[in-house]
């Protein structure tokens with residue numbers, strides 16, 4: 001089934017800024033899709049349309065096969081959940097536990113079920129030990145994970161995140177992406193994320209939409225997206241660093257590289273094939289990745 | 290400046306923080322009534338000493354206590370001064386200030402001290418309550434007493450966003466200072482009004498985004514609260530003991546029914 005179907009949607013802000021111009025955007029159930037675009041390309045606008053915070057000027061948005069306007073709030077918010085870019089916008093309760101319980105209590109669930117959901121969603125983001133803590137005593141990374149837990153407690157079919165890794169340190173970024181991957185692969189949750197950081201995406205996203213000035217420039221699996229160098233540059237983005245290196249070696253140094261590796265693992269495999277066996281020192285420890 | 294709002298102590302585990310907030314709230318309320326209605330100075334002063342002593346015993350740094358009491362202390366000082374010069378008949382001494390003759394009077398001084406003593410007694414009770422109970426537990430207790438939902442909700446949101454706003458205003462002010470915004474009084478005034486304007490805009494924006502975020506999690510105008518378990522036997526005991534203690538102190542110190 002189709003989780004999200006956006007057809008020919010445009011959106012213009014009150015001040016006349018045309019943020020989206022006739023875009024198509026489709027996500028199947030269980031997919032992990034990234035919306036990639038530079039600052040001001042329209043990512044947040046698209047996301048806010050998907051959760052009904054903004055209303056389209058033209059076009060049609062369907063969530064789980066139903067037109068978004070025809071869904072009751074209660075139904076809609078169990079189908080789509082949004083994690084805001086800034087956790088302060090979202091975390092309003094005094095403690096972690098109360099913030100996570102907010103959604104389930106709004107659904108009038110029995111208290112035992114509320115507690116169960118709080119525990120499960122905090123566990124899912126590795127934040128169980130934070131349960132009794134005050135929100136304003138948490139670090140930024142912890143706040144980010146707790147705000148994700150608060151949305152997970154609603155058990156949305158589609159999880160939407162605006163810049164989930166912005167402002168996180170490298171370890172925090174990796175942890176966040178691993179959490180999302182796990183939710184996607186193990187809990188079968190559909191994940192849509194908006195971002196402008198390209199390095200991690202090929203490892204996680206099934207498909208990528210490239211957005212530029214309110215238009216979709218290209219859509220497809222990451223291999224296909226990053227093959228179009230000029231398009232990436234036009235969208236004010238860049239290749240993942242490892243791909244850039246391989247691209248330069250291929251183009252300027254004539255190294256016979258096949259296609260364009262997008263991850264360190266792929267690049268490593270290719271380089272190993274090119275380096276003569278006798279040049280490789282024996283006895284070096286086998287590493288995991 | 291932000292130390293004033295520090296609440297790390299309320300999250301410590303000790304005998305006082307463990308007590309149900311409703312019990313603490315009721316005992317504090319009874320103590321407040323006792324202090325405010327006391328006719329003799331000894332009861333308010335006793336509470337002042339007791340509460341500050343407990344606060345110290347909980348390991349709260351004196352600096353924080355001083356910070357929190359600074360404003361009330363100056364209020365009390367003003368209260369005493371005004372009363373001294375306005376009320377009473379028995380002159381203590383006379384001051385001449387630019388042609389004005391002010392006479393300090395004994396009754397006024399005594400009355401000022403007495404009122405100030407009450408104010409400090411009451412405030413030390415609130416201080417102790419605030420150090421032994423996180424704000425959200427107080428809000429919870431208020432809900433437990435069926436205080437209007439709207440008020441409690443507004444209080445919760447205000448409490449949470451004070452910290453966000455303080456952070457942001459602190460950053461803005463620092464950014465202004467780094468660009469010499471407060472170098473001259475004139476410029477300082479302009480910077481300060483810009484800061485005030487920005488703060489208002491920020492709070493509105495924050496409110497809008499937070500309201501959006503709440504709606505997305507099913508908020509329909511009333512905040513849901515968890516259930517209230519009945520008070521445990523031990524808590525009921527503490528409540529009774531606390532109330533009885535206050536009553537006994539009041540009886541002995543105010544009515545003089547010494548045993």
Ligand SMILES: Nc1ncnc2c1ncn2[C@@H]1O[C@H](COP(=O)(O)OP(=O)(O)OP(=O)(O)O)[C@@H](O)[C@H]1O
Nearest residue numbers: 013015017019037038039040041042043044045046
């Ligand atoms: N409330 C608003 N009023 C008017 N114009 C707006 C508003 N919000 C966004 N815009 C404009 O709409 C366009 C798209 O903005 P949007 O926030 O969707 O971009 P984005 O891709 O999320 O950018 P970023 O990566 O910086 O978050 C921009 O040109 C922006 O200036």
Ligand SMILES: [Mg+2]
Nearest residue numbers: 043044045162
């Ligand atoms: Mg954005």
